[in-house]
Amino acid sequence: MFSRVTLAVLGGLMFLGACGTPQEQCIGRSTRELRNLEYLLKETEGNLARGYAWEEYEVPVWRREICGTELVQGKDGPVERPRYCLVHDTETKRRIKSIDPAEETRKRDALKAKIAAIMPQVEANIAACRATYPE
Structure with a gap:
């Protein structure tokens, strides 16, 4: 569902605090929207699996x-x-x-589409961060 690059970056960001290397801070800023969308997607999928929120x-x-x-x-x-x-x-x-399962399904599908739409830009931003701040 998600690219290996995204999963690796998101996994690495879990260990970041307020500090970090300039590259880590840049990647963190570049993936903030993606992380928010993935959090919402996980919550929506959980609601659908349980049948309630x-x-x-x-x-x-x-x-x-x-x-x-x-x-x-x-x-x-x-x-x-x-x-x-x-x-x-x-x-x-x-x-x-x-919850309304039909509405939650529409929300889930919209979140997946939004994530897919921003992935190329997120991956380009990550590459730019790595080029700008090599470790």
Whole structure:
């Protein structure tokens, strides 16, 4: 489905962080759109295989957190102890979401077509990065 060059580059990019050689940074910039499209394709194919999608949503929660200290009188003199506050936060949860298989199939096909359309340019960009920044 994908060329060996693309798979090799994408595999190598998994190990890159914010740093890397100039060649790796150039290749990373050149393949960003491809990686996004492949992520969406994998998610869509997973939805089709399962028959449903996962939807993320946020839930408000309160949690106790140490927000300072206070001095209290102990039997041997003043003692410093933590002071707790309630802090508002959110948790991300997942739930099942129904899908329209026909729509997901169209989405999958469109993503595959887009990937195929940009591959020649991505491979040319990778070659240019390697020529510009030889290692």
